[in-house]
Amino acid sequence: MNSADLNPAGINLVACVKWAELRPEIDPLHGSVEASQRSSGFSSSDFAAVESALRLAQAWSDQGQVCVVTVLCAGPEDAEDSLRDFFAVGATRVVRVDLAEQRSSAQVAELLASALVPSQLNAQFVICGDVSSDRGSGSVPAYLAHHLGMQQALGLIGLESTDPGSLHATRRLDGGRRERLLLTAAAVISVEGSVATLRRSSLAATLAAKQKTVELRKQQIDWPTEVNRLRPWRPRARVLAPPAGDDALSRILELTGAQSGSTAARTLRLDPEQAAEAVLEQLAAWGYLDDSPPA
Amino acid sequence: MSTDSYPEISFETRMSSVEFRVHERAHITVDSKICADCSTRGCITACPANLFVSTADGGILFNYELCFECGTCYMVCNEEGAISWSYPEGGHGVVFHSS
Amino acid sequence: MTDFDVIVVGAGPAGAAAALEAARAGRSVCLLERGPYPGSKNMYGGVVYGRVLDSLIPNWWEEAPIQRWVTRRSTMLMTGDQAVTVDYRCSSWGEAPYNGATAFRPEFDAWLASKAEAAGAVLICSTTATGLLRDGTRVVGVRTDRPDGDLTAQVVICCDGVNSFLAKEAGLYPPSDPANYTLGVKETILLPREVIDERFAVRGDHGVDIEILGCTGEVPGGGFLYTNAESLAVGLVLSLPKLAACGRRPEEILAELKAHSAIAPLIEGGQVKEYSAHVIPEAGYKMMPELIGDGILVAGDAAAMCLAAGIWLEGVNFAIGSGAAAGQAAARAVQRRDTSSAGLQDYRRRLDSNFVMSDHRKLREAPHLVMSDLAQQQLPRIACGVMEQLFTVTNPDPKPGLRKIIRGQMKLNNLKLRDAISQGMKALRTFG
Ligand SMILES: Cc1cc2nc3c(=O)[nH]c(=O)nc-3n(C[C@H](O)[C@H](O)[C@H](O)COP(=O)(O)OP(=O)(O)OC[C@H]3O[C@@H](n4cnc5c(N)ncnc54)[C@H](O)[C@@H]3O)c2cc1C
Ligand code: SF4
Ligand code: SF4
Numbered sequence: 001m002n003s004a005d006l007n008p009a010g011i012n013l014v015a016c017v018k019w020a021e022l023r024p025e026i027d028p029l030h031g032s033v034e035a036s037q038r039s040s041g042f043s044s045s046d047f048a049a050v051e052s053a054l055r056l057a058q059a060w061s062d063q064g065q066v067c068v069v070t071v072l073c074a075g076p077e078d079a080e081d082s083l084r085d086f087f088a089v090g091a092t093r094v095v096r097v098d099l100a101e102q103r104s105s106a107q108v109a110e111l112l113a114s115a116l117v118p119s120q121l122n123a124q125f126v127i128c129g130d131v132s133s134d135r136g137s138g139s140v141p142a143y144l145a146h147h148l149g150m151q152q153a154l155g156l157i158g159l160e161s162t163d164p165g166s167l168h169a170t171r172r173l174d175g176g177r178r179e180r181l182l183l184t185a186a187a188v189i190s191v192e193g194s195v196a197t198l199r200r201s202s203l204a205a206t207l208a209a210k211q212k213t214v215e216l217r218k219q220q221i222d223w224p225t226e227v228n229r230l231r232p233w234r235p236r237a238r239v240l241a242p243p244a245g246d247d248a249l250s251r252i253l254e255l256t257g258a259q260s261g262s263t264a265a266r267t268l269r270l271d272p273e274q275a276a277e278a279v280l281e282q283l284a285a286w287g288y289l290d291d292s293p294p295a
Numbered sequence: 296m297s298t299d300s301y302p303e304i305s306f307e308t309r310m311s312s313v314e315f316r317v318h319e320r321a322h323i324t325v326d327s328k329i330c331a332d333c334s335t336r337g338c339i340t341a342c343p344a345n346l347f348v349s350t351a352d353g354g355i356l357f358n359y360e361l362c363f364e365c366g367t368c369y370m371v372c373n374e375e376g377a378i379s380w381s382y383p384e385g386g387h388g389v390v391f392h393s394s
Numbered sequence: 395m396t397d398f399d400v401i402v403v404g405a406g407p408a409g410a411a412a413a414l415e416a417a418r419a420g421r422s423v424c425l426l427e428r429g430p431y432p433g434s435k436n437m438y439g440g441v442v443y444g445r446v447l448d449s450l451i452p453n454w455w456e457e458a459p460i461q462r463w464v465t466r467r468s469t470m471l472m473t474g475d476q477a478v479t480v481d482y483r484c485s486s487w488g489e490a491p492y493n494g495a496t497a498f499r500p501e502f503d504a505w506l507a508s509k510a511e512a513a514g515a516v517l518i519c520s521t522t523a524t525g526l527l528r529d530g531t532r533v534v535g536v537r538t539d540r541p542d543g544d545l546t547a548q549v550v551i552c553c554d555g556v557n558s559f560l561a562k563e564a565g566l567y568p569p570s571d572p573a574n575y576t577l578g579v580k581e582t583i584l585l586p587r588e589v590i591d592e593r594f595a596v597r598g599d600h601g602v603d604i605e606i607l608g609c610t611g612e613v614p615g616g617g618f619l620y621t622n623a624e625s626l627a628v629g630l631v632l633s634l635p636k637l638a639a640c641g642r643r644p645e646e647i648l649a650e651l652k653a654h655s656a657i658a659p660l661i662e663g664g665q666v667k668e669y670s671a672h673v674i675p676e677a678g679y680k681m682m683p684e685l686i687g688d689g690i691l692v693a694g695d696a697a698a699m700c701l702a703a704g705i706w707l708e709g710v711n712f713a714i715g716s717g718a719a720a721g722q723a724a725a726r727a728v729q730r731r732d733t734s735s736a737g738l739q740d741y742r743r744r745l746d747s748n749f750v751m752s753d754h755r756k757l758r759e760a761p762h763l764v765m766s767d768l769a770q771q772q773l774p775r776i777a778c779g780v781m782e783q784l785f786t787v788t789n790p791d792p793k794p795g796l797r798k799i800i801r802g803q804m805k806l807n808n809l810k811l812r813d814a815i816s817q818g819m820k821a822l823r824t825f826g
Contacts, residue, residue, distance in 0.1 A: 027584075038500065202540055203521070203543045210518075
């Protein structure tokens with residue numbers, strides 16, 4: 001990157017957006033979630049983050065500050081077309097950190113932070129959406145603040161610029177109360193979708209944006225190999241006929257088998273092969289190995 | 296085979312299978328005062344999204360949100376000026392995926 | 395200086411083809427679409443006929459996003475509890491260069507528009523054209539709903555679909571008559587691939603197209619059932635004024651079709667993935683607007699170039715055919731610096747010399763015929779009645795003769811021999 005881009009004297013605002021499945025299509029036949037470019041996009045709170053950045057930049061520019069708004073996304077190539085649209089609303093730069101697969105919030109934040117540090121985007125204000133629409137936890141901004149060593153104000157419901165480089169933020173508290181914060185650089189903030197609606201880009205800007213390029217960063221981070229939780233295999237649930245019985249009590253007795261004689265435990269001493277056979281036999285007798293539903 | 300083996304879904308379930316990116320501006324408005332004089336009420340039967348509802352005072356209650364933007368209503372409408380019809384703001388409204 | 399040589403409004407099949415051809419001819423082209431992506435606003439029955447693509451995109455079948463190739467085509471005549479089906483199978487339709495294919499419009503239209511983009515057209519989505527810019531009678535561009543949204547061009551091609559407010563604004567349409575339009579409603583129903591293969595007796599990427607007459611009760615129209623890879627498309631086409639007057643809602647009539655003994659076993663157990671609706675310009679040739687004005691051309695559904703005549707339900711191919719012709723004609727006119735109505739007449743010539751106009755002219759009576767009482771009510775009842783009598787074993791009574799059965803059924807359904815012959819001749823003239 002060109003160091004002139006760093007805007008050392010001015011204020012760099014970076015809006016972080018997440019490319020997410022907005023309307024996940026769960027295939028009822030296989031139960032798999034299908035991601036498609038056409039049903040993916042950015043959440044309303046991410047749009048609010050971009051709009052907030054643009055408004056702050058506008059306000060501070062009017063007061064004589066040089067402000068640069070950058071939109072940053074850690075996401076796949078599919079996101080590129082939609083990211084380009086941020087040029088049309090007024091972003092100066094759009095940067096994509098290549099990330100093809102789903103990662104934990106901590107890892108995404110690490111990736112984003114690597115692009116935000118002073119030697120890179122040199123962000124004074126990082127503005128995120130409060131939670132992503134694909135069941136996000138809203139923890140990315142918190143991790144970011146930690147990585148960047150910035151203050152944080154998360155889940156904001158209102159933003160107002162004051163003097164250049166400082167702003168009033170409103171946060172919801174329990175019991176219908178509000179908290180007003182005065183924030184100065186450097187800070188990570190996250191906003192709710194209701195804070196602002198992204199402006200509609202003019203036709204000329206939309207046409208011009210088609211020619212712009214999204215900057216691509218490839219960041220090599222050696223993630224530790226993830227170990228999925230291990231647990232014993234459990235046979236899948238079976239469909240059982242509803243218990244017979246005229247009243248609730250007898251049905252419960254029937255269901256739990258409380259008063260019927262239970263099968264006595266047996267201890268078998270066998271070779272491994274025979275033991276395996278016996279286990280399979282017993283499982284089959286209980287109906288676990290049969291995939292077709294019991295009659 | 297009878298209908299029992301293929302239970303018909305409710306209208307709400309039917310409409311919930313469709314994505315609508317609702318814009319805050321109503322792209323269709325209905326002037327209920329004009330509808331009060333309408334005897335045919337074709338919109339109520341023909342609108343595939345079932346968005347026209349009779350009100351007790353003889354008017355029409357209309358909600359624009361879950362609209363296919365098909366044009367049926369203004370074509371079957373009987374009274375000049377009852378329906379003001381336009382497309383929603385670009386990028387909003389119905390979005391099909393598997394049709 | 396205009397912003398572009400050509401503006402195409404609407405990235406459906408007509409618009410994509412127009413933009414593709416104009417861009418290929420070296421013109422600067424802007425393709426406007428109001429949906430968030432091409433195809434997002436579009437639904438149809440389900441079959442595209444690709445022959446028209448051969449000359450535009452060689453070997454299109456290797457890349458087009460299709461669901462199944464139609465190798466089995468049935469026409470079904472039904473009454474409340476009976477059905478007669480004529481079933482045609484053709485395995486050569488399942489091999490290149492193919493005939494028809496089922497496809498999802500959001501995928502197909504997006505693909506076709508991407509071809510136009512690759513040829514150099516600029517695609518702008520999420521942008522509605524709200525009106526025309528004019529200089530006197532001459533169209534010089536469009537107004538869009540974006541801030542500072544005016545865009546100028548030497549030719550505007552309206553491919554904005556059946557409601558075409560732009561063609562109406564340009565004064566190219568006479569006042570519209572709802573009787574010229576039908577409403578299409580459809581359910582996309584999910585079923586596993588193997589189940590579809592079994593139920594419809596097809597394998598691999600082969601599929602079925604069923605057109606149905608007699609399933610719409612008192613409302614003139616028709617039904618269809620198509621196979622996608624892992625879903626079915628079941629829907630109806632219903633005459634607008636009759637639907638509005640009949641007191642029954644479209645989804646009720648659709649539910650009846652789905653419950654019919656000839657259809658229920660085919661769709662049983664499926665889940666509705668998407669419900670959709672759209673209007674069709676049913677009357678074809680007879681409702682076509684003026685196609686050419688000063689600086690403006692109209693193509694596809696916007697020009698009512700949809701052939702919806704019972705056993706035919708074709709619009710995408712006509713849209714592509716007319717759109718491509720409009721794109722070529724516009725490019726030529728721009729090059730010759732005459733984009734007046736006279737300079738754009740080449741469009742008309744191109745349409746007249748290919749299938750678009752000759753099919754529409756030949757079949758101009760077909761929509762009316764197919765929507766007539768004879769085709770809608772009497773024909774299905776007579777066909778089913780004849781079959782029932784022919785194949786019901788009445789021992790010990792002797793079998794009745796076929797002629798007697800037919801005469802009896804015609805009488806039962808109030809069809810006079812004279813009318814049958816005259817209508818039959820008319821049908822021959824129309825379709826022959
Ligand atoms: C129920 C039904 C079943 C059908 N079955 C078949 C079939 O099986 N096979 C077949 O070949 N055809 C079928 N058709 C017909 C076919 O769908 C149409 O003929 C075809 O889509 C016409 O293409 P088009 O490009 O002219 O218009 P459309 O496909 O309607 O495209 C118009 C485009 O313009 C855009 N647009 C409209 N207004 C504006 C504006 N103001 N600004 C910007 N963009 C705008 C729309 O969003 C849309 O993308 C069927 C139609 C229906 C309704
Ligand atoms: S048909 Fe028109 S005038 Fe009549 S009730 Fe419906 S909207 Fe109102
Ligand atoms: S455009 Fe179609 S779906 Fe929308 S209100 Fe009118 S009839 Fe209903």
